[in-house]
Amino acid sequence: MAEAPRWLTERAKETVEDDFERDLHTEHQILNMGPSHPATHGTVKFLIELDGETVIDLDVQVGYLHRGFEKECESGSWYQCLPYTDRLNYNSAILANLGFCLGVEKLLDLETPERCQWQRVLAAELARLGDHLTRCGAACLELAAMTPFLYGIEARELTWDLQEALCGARVTSNYVRIGGVKHDLPAGFDAQCRDSIGKIRALLADFHEVITGNRIFIDRMRGTGMISKEDLISYSVTGPLLRAAGVPHDLRKAEPYLVYDEIDFDIPIGEVGDNYDRYLVCVEEMHQSLRIVEQCLDRLEKLGPGPVNVLDPRVRWPAKGRVFNHMEELIQQFKAVTEGPLVPAGEAYAAVESANGELGFYLVSDGSAQPVKVRCRPPSLINLAPLPIMVKGGMLADIIPTFDFVNMIGGECDR
Numbered sequence: 402m403a404e405a406p407r408w409l410t411e412r413a414k415e416t417v418e419d420d421f422e423r424d425l426h427t428e429h430q431i432l433n434m435g436p437s438h439p440a441t442h443g444t445v446k447f448l449i450e451l452d453g454e455t456v457i458d459l460d461v462q463v464g465y466l467h468r469g470f471e472k473e474c475e476s477g478s479w480y481q482c483l484p485y486t487d488r489l490n491y492n493s494a495i496l497a498n499l500g501f502c503l504g505v506e507k508l509l510d511l512e513t514p515e516r517c518q519w520q521r522v523l524a525a526e527l528a529r530l531g532d533h534l535t536r537c538g539a540a541c542l543e544l545a546a547m548t549p550f551l552y553g554i555e556a557r558e559l560t561w562d563l564q565e566a567l568c569g570a571r572v573t574s575n576y577v578r579i580g581g582v583k584h585d586l587p588a589g590f591d592a593q594c595r596d597s598i599g600k601i602r603a604l605l606a607d608f609h610e611v612i613t614g615n616r617i618f619i620d621r622m623r624g625t626g627m628i629s630k631e632d633l634i635s636y637s638v639t640g641p642l643l644r645a646a647g648v649p650h651d652l653r654k655a656e657p658y659l660v661y662d663e664i665d666f667d668i669p670i671g672e673v674g675d676n677y678d679r680y681l682v683c684v685e686e687m688h689q690s691l692r693i694v695e696q697c698l699d700r701l702e703k704l705g706p707g708p709v710n711v712l713d714p715r716v717r718w719p720a721k722g723r724v725f726n727h728m729e730e731l732i733q734q735f736k737a738v739t740e741g742p743l744v745p746a747g748e749a750y751a752a753v754e755s756a757n758g759e760l761g762f763y764l765v766s767d768g769s770a771q772p773v774k775v776r777c778r779p780p781s782l783i784n785l786a787p788l789p790i791m792v793k794g795g796m797l798a799d800i801i802p803t804f805d806f807v808n809m810i811g812g813e814c815d816r
Contacts, residue, residue: 429457432797436465440543440801444811445785447800454797459789463782466811474775478741479505479579480718482775487573489760489779490810492535493528495564496755498577503658504751504762505579508744509716516701517581517709518659523697524567524576525753526690530601531560532756532808533683533690540680540805541612544621549612556604559597566590579742580717581710591698598691605687613684622677626791626803630674636787640758640780642807645682646674652754660700666693679806716742741770748774757781757808779813 432449435441448460470489474482486497499521506513513521538553561571567590568576568583576583612618630646643650651668653661669685671678710717714733723730746768752761758780765774784807791803 434800440804442809442811444814445809449797449800451797456792456795456797456800459792459800461785461788463785463809463811463814466814468812470812471775471777475772478770479744479772480737480741482772483578484573484575487575489777489812490532490755490757490781491572491812492810493532493756494572494574495524495528495576496532496753496760498574499525500751500753500755500760501762501764502577502579503753504749504764505744507749507751508747508764508766509579510745511580511711511716513581513711514708515660516585516704516707519697519700519704520582520586520709521577522659522661522664523694523701524564524574524582526693526697527560527563527567528574529756530687530690530694531557531564533687534560536756536806536808537608537680537683540802541618543801543805544618546612546615546618549608552604552608552611556601556608559601559604563590563594563597566593578710578717580713581708585706585709586701591702594694594698598694602688602691605684609684613681619677621798622675622680622802624675624677625795625799626676626679626806628674628787628791632787632790633674636783638758638784638787640755640784641679641682641686642674642784643758644668645671645678647672652752652759656752658751658753663700664693664696676802676806683806743768743770744772752778755780757810757813758784760813777813781807781809781811781813785809785814 430451432447432451434447434449436443436446441447444463444466446462446465448462449456450458468488470485473485482501483498486501487494489497534553534557538550538557541547541553542550564574564576565571566587568574570576628646630643630648633643633646634648639650647670649668649670652658653666654668666689669682669689671682714723714730714737718737719727719730719734724734725731744766746766748763748765750761750763752759754760759778760780761778763774763776763778764772767773788803788807792800795803
């Protein structure tokens with residue numbers, strides 16, 4: 402039997418290769434991930450374009466919470482805004498309390514007592530510590546590492562125990578008030594706090610030993626979720642995401658508020674801006690927060706007893722003992738409850754370094770007891786914007802650790 406011509410054999414070979422290429426590479430798959438998905442926390446939807454398991458494109462859709470924080474604040478008095486700030490970020494509510502109160506105090510041209518400022522810093526760093534422990538622990542859990550998650554949550558419980566001792570609440574604290582704080586440190590708090598710091602450091606050491614050098618953890622984190630510092634700056638990203646890319650920007654150093662300029666602490670930075678750098682930055686920030694808390698305890702001990710609130714009852718509601726024993730205080734408290742404190746007309750912006758970055762409040766007053774405008778600058782919403790850049794070209798599984806270390810909290814994102 403005669404052989405087929407060479408040109409026919411070559412054409413048949415090309416046809417087989419074309420069929421193989423066509424059948425192997427099909428159309429890109431569109432995947433709806435969330436909002437009803439454990440990894441998106443029930444509040445965010447990812448519209449993902451996939452080629453196999455490679456992420457070609459990703460669209461982030463936020464706003465499934467519908468909390469309406471800003472309009473809720475504008476419908477009540479200045480004091481009634483405080484419980485709403487608690488619910489912006491349930492992991493570090495005190496930091497949101499602080500940012501809002503600093504904005505109102507700027508409108509009032511008010512400076513709180515020194516002891517109050519040190520207590521505010523102490524409470525803020527405990528909140529930051531709890532937030533980072535949640536972030537790192539949950540990231541390990543979603544990568545199927547249960548043991549470090551338990552270490553992180555045990556340490557977080559210790560910080561929440563301290564918050565509960567400080568103000569009576571573990572999550573929604575409502576601790577920082579306009580013109581001061583809820584009350585002074587309770588009896589025995591210093592000893593309890595120092596004891597807990599030792600236990601937290603031991604748990605962080607266990608966490609480090611189990612996970613930081615773990616080969617599987619490193620392979621899942623290193624080189625994933627990368628983004629340049631130029632892109633981060635162009636998106637106005639702040640916090641650990643920016644510092645992990647090598648930019649040492651922290652409002653506690655760049656624009657010190659309260660007494661941060663009197664405290665000795667370092668700003669950890671990364672090198673390449675991947676998920677592993679973000680993890681290392683967050684862990685080191687926890688150690689720095691513990692340093693700050695210890696310095697606050699030392700300074701408060703040196704200061705001794707003193708006021709933790711401004712004495713003007715038109716601004717800070719008087720304590721119950723004063724209300725029960727002084728007619729003038731009773732009148733002022735009645736007016737504050739029924740009318741609310743009157744804030745001078747004007748506008749102000751105040752920002753704090755939250756666990757996720759710059760958390761700011763733009764406030765407008767017309768001189769009444771009700772704000773005209775409350776605008777929140779939430780780091781969660783802004784930091785989420787460049788997520789598509791971080792995950793494009795990576796694997797579908799890389800979305801999970803990247804999203805975890807963006808640390809999006811739905812209450813801050815909601816518009």
